[in-house]
Amino acid sequence: MGNETLIEAIRTKLAAAVESVSESLGDQVLTVRPGSLRSAMAALREGPFDYAVLLDLTCVDYAAGEGRFELVYHLYSMSRNTRLRLKVSVPAADPAVDSLNGLWKNADWLEREVFDMFGVRFDGHPYLRRLLTYEGFEGHPLRKSYPWRLAQPRIPMKDKA
Amino acid sequence: METPRIQRDARPESMLINMGPSHPAMHGTIRIMLELDAERILNAEVEVGYLHRGFEKTCENKTFFNLLPYTDRLNYVSPLINNLGYAMTMEKMLGVGVPERAQLIRVLMSELSRVSDHLTCLAAMAMECGAFTVFLYMMKAREFLWDTIEFTAGARMTTSYIRIGGVRADLHPDWRGSLATAVRETRKVLKDVSGLLDENSIFLGRTRGVGVISKEDALSYGWTGPCLRSTGIPYDVRKASPYLVYDRLAFEVPVGEFGDNYDRYSVRMREMGQSLRLLEQVAALIPDAAPLTGSLGLEPAEAIRRSRRQRPDERVHLSPNLEGSEKERLGGLMTSDGRVGVPPKEDTYTTMEGLIGHFLFFMSGKGIRPPKGDVYFSVEGGNGEVGFYIVSDGTDRPYRLHLRAPCFHIVAALEQLIKGRLIADVIPTFGSMNMIGGELDR
Numbered sequence: 001m002g003n004e005t006l007i008e009a010i011r012t013k014l015a016a017a018v019e020s021v022s023e024s025l026g027d028q029v030l031t032v033r034p035g036s037l038r039s040a041m042a043a044l045r046e047g048p049f050d051y052a053v054l055l056d057l058t059c060v061d062y063a064a065g066e067g068r069f070e071l072v073y074h075l076y077s078m079s080r081n082t083r084l085r086l087k088v089s090v091p092a093a094d095p096a097v098d099s100l101n102g103l104w105k106n107a108d109w110l111e112r113e114v115f116d117m118f119g120v121r122f123d124g125h126p127y128l129r130r131l132l133t134y135e136g137f138e139g140h141p142l143r144k145s146y147p148w149r150l151a152q153p154r155i156p157m158k159d160k161a
Numbered sequence: 162m163e164t165p166r167i168q169r170d171a172r173p174e175s176m177l178i179n180m181g182p183s184h185p186a187m188h189g190t191i192r193i194m195l196e197l198d199a200e201r202i203l204n205a206e207v208e209v210g211y212l213h214r215g216f217e218k219t220c221e222n223k224t225f226f227n228l229l230p231y232t233d234r235l236n237y238v239s240p241l242i243n244n245l246g247y248a249m250t251m252e253k254m255l256g257v258g259v260p261e262r263a264q265l266i267r268v269l270m271s272e273l274s275r276v277s278d279h280l281t282c283l284a285a286m287a288m289e290c291g292a293f294t295v296f297l298y299m300m301k302a303r304e305f306l307w308d309t310i311e312f313t314a315g316a317r318m319t320t321s322y323i324r325i326g327g328v329r330a331d332l333h334p335d336w337r338g339s340l341a342t343a344v345r346e347t348r349k350v351l352k353d354v355s356g357l358l359d360e361n362s363i364f365l366g367r368t369r370g371v372g373v374i375s376k377e378d379a380l381s382y383g384w385t386g387p388c389l390r391s392t393g394i395p396y397d398v399r400k401a402s403p404y405l406v407y408d409r410l411a412f413e414v415p416v417g418e419f420g421d422n423y424d425r426y427s428v429r430m431r432e433m434g435q436s437l438r439l440l441e442q443v444a445a446l447i448p449d450a451a452p453l454t455g456s457l458g459l460e461p462a463e464a465i466r467r468s469r470r471q472r473p474d475e476r477v478h479l480s481p482n483l484e485g486s487e488k489e490r491l492g493g494l495m496t497s498d499g500r501v502g503v504p505p506k507e508d509t510y511t512t513m514e515g516l517i518g519h520f521l522f523f524m525s526g527k528g529i530r531p532p533k534g535d536v537y538f539s540v541e542g543g544n545g546e547v548g549f550y551i552v553s554d555g556t557d558r559p560y561r562l563h564l565r566a567p568c569f570h571i572v573a574a575l576e577q578l579i580k581g582r583l584i585a586d587v588i589p590t591f592g593s594m595n596m597i598g599g600e601l602d603r
Binding site for chain 1: 163165166209210213215217218219221222253254378380381382383394396401402534535536537546548550552560561563565569570573574577602603
């Protein structure tokens with residue numbers, strides 16, 4: 001299956017979920033509606049598409065200009081040796097999207113990291129807790145509204161709390 | 162404050178114990194909370210982030226040129242591969258080609274780094290299993306490799322040698338000699354270590370059938386690199402989507418069978434053999450530096466002595482691995498695209514236009530400004546696929562820069578691998594994963 005036919009096939013199969021298809025510097029990019037993220041991912045993981053590896057998940061903060069966060073998923077298909085980039089926009093006022101826990105095992109930590117850094121909520125995540133920063137950290141450091149080099153308050157010592 | 166899951170769910174009769182963050186075997190600072198029934202691990206929870214220093218946030222506040230030294234500090238055992246990953250991502254975004262010589266030097270540096278990465282991982286793993294001799298042997302070999310790197314790049318670990326558009330400077334004049342020594346010594350060490358560990362019953366007892374992961378789970382966790390290959394899946398970025406000149410070089414991708422600690426050890430050992438093969442091939446491909454036209458120039462000491470009386474007009478003879486030492490050499494090392502490379506120092510210090518060019522490159526708001534858009538590119542690092550995702554808004558700073566750290570995904574599986582095993586199994590399992598705090602916690 002060539003790249004174009006593959007994208008066409010995905011488009012037909014997931015017509016309800018796909019918002020737009022584009023290409024960025026040779027990479028295929030699929031924009032998906034937030035409500036159907038989980039079902040779209042489940043379909044892409046299986047069968048003819050076979051995107052069996054969730055390579056990466058990250059988020060980009062467009063809150064200031066466009067009022068949204070953009071979640072960026074990278075999928076990889078081992079059998080066809082192709083990558084796919086999936087984007088989902090969530091409103092900055094109440095950023096939430098379905099968790100992919102259960103589809104991929106690394107979704108657990110990847111989503112915890114995005115929650116930690118951006119404050120995006122993943123509905124259905126069994127243990128949504130900060131990953132790289134600590135309990136008691138205030139704010140979400142990778143948001144553009146968070147100043148670089150902002151000092152954090154002291155937290156109480158654990159055994160005295 | 163919310164209590165960790167493991168504390169909340171612990172059975173009243175079991176014992177909770179911390180392994181790390183400050184534990185001799187937790188090299189890289191990580192906390193593993195264990196729920197124990199005697200020595201049996203009932204449940205585990207891994208806490209990371211002790212080395213989190215806001216790499217991605219810092220990058221958003223640095224120019225594309227400035228942030229390169231920060232990439233050295235990601236996987237600090239193989240910094241050149243991080244440099245390469247970042248530089249190639251930027252080149253993909255800018256549409257810049259790199260001269261042949263620079264590509265060959267990049268392969269040479271990548272493979273040196275890969276061997277040093279694997280050596281460090283296995284050395285630490287073996288030492289934690291009690292094989293201290295192996296640690297010393299491997300550290301010795303690593304020194305020879307780092308000598309070669311240091312000759313050319315000037316630093317052992319924080320190299321910043323691979324730049325956007327090429328490499329910083331040419332190889333050291335005596336690079337062939339130091340490389341040959343490094344390859345010879347590393348081969349010797351690999352042979353010795355093989356003899357010490359391959360059939361060592363203590364080592365086998367702690368690695369065979371311990372920390373087993375299935376193919377399906379490895380893929381589901383997003384494993385890449387030697388850890389994924391230990392399960393039998395031959396995925397290697399150098400083969401799957403070849404970059405630089407890897408498609409012209411002959412090498413194999415060693416795979417394991419069971420995905421246990423021993424296979425991860427064995428895959429790394431065999432991969433080092435392949436990397437040494439690659440080093441020899443690529444060294445044969447790199448032509449000797451072309452002699453410069455005209456006279457060799459004054460020795461630096463002589464130039465200083467003469468300059469006390471009057472400014473010498475002759476060229477000063479400098480080592481080719483000094484940045485910007487000779488403009489004529491830059492052609493083979495840096496792209497000619499004026500947008501990405503630092504202008505030659507000779508021009509900066511001698512001509513007005515050169516000085517203006519220099520300021521335009523370094524002034525805030527000028528410099529490297531890729532077009533709007535986003536890009537993902539990955540290279541094969543010591544631990545697996547090192548990917549950079551960069552979003553540019555057309556200014557000289559990244560709007561967003563994200564690193565796909567290979568050991569993030571690997572360490573995420575640690576909880577599963579040690580559950581139900583004995584407490585002593587944590588050490589070789591964790592050791593064989595090669596957790597690097599710099600890239601895991603960013």
